[in-house]
Amino acid sequence: MDIRTLARPVLERIFEQTGETVHFARLERTDVQFIDAIESRRAVRVDLGALRQSGTDSKTPSSGIVPQDHHQRRVA
Structure with missing residues (x-):
């Protein structure tokens, strides 16, 4: 069984719980492979309040950079 088939039920569960777009990707050196x-x-939607609190300029596009603590975050 391939990784996409294994991950699909998890993506569906996250989508059902949030109603938001869900992506499954992996980092290959400096490239993100969806x-x-x-x-x-x-x-x-963009939460401008969160951008301001983080010090990010609201005119700056999302960089797609994964935070260093990404491995500590989990979805219930």
């Missing part, structure tokens, strides 16, 4: 996704029908 393996699977479930797209939400909701419009994309």
Whole structure:
């Protein structure tokens, strides 16, 4: 069984719980390889308050950089 088949039920569970777009990707050196996704029908929103609190300029596009503590975060 391939990794996409194994991960799909997890993606579906996260999508059902959040209603948001869910991506499954892996980091290969400096490249992100997207393996699977479930797209939400909701419009994309940006929380400008969170951007301001983090010190990010609201005009700066998302970089796609994974935070260093990403391995400590878990989805219930």
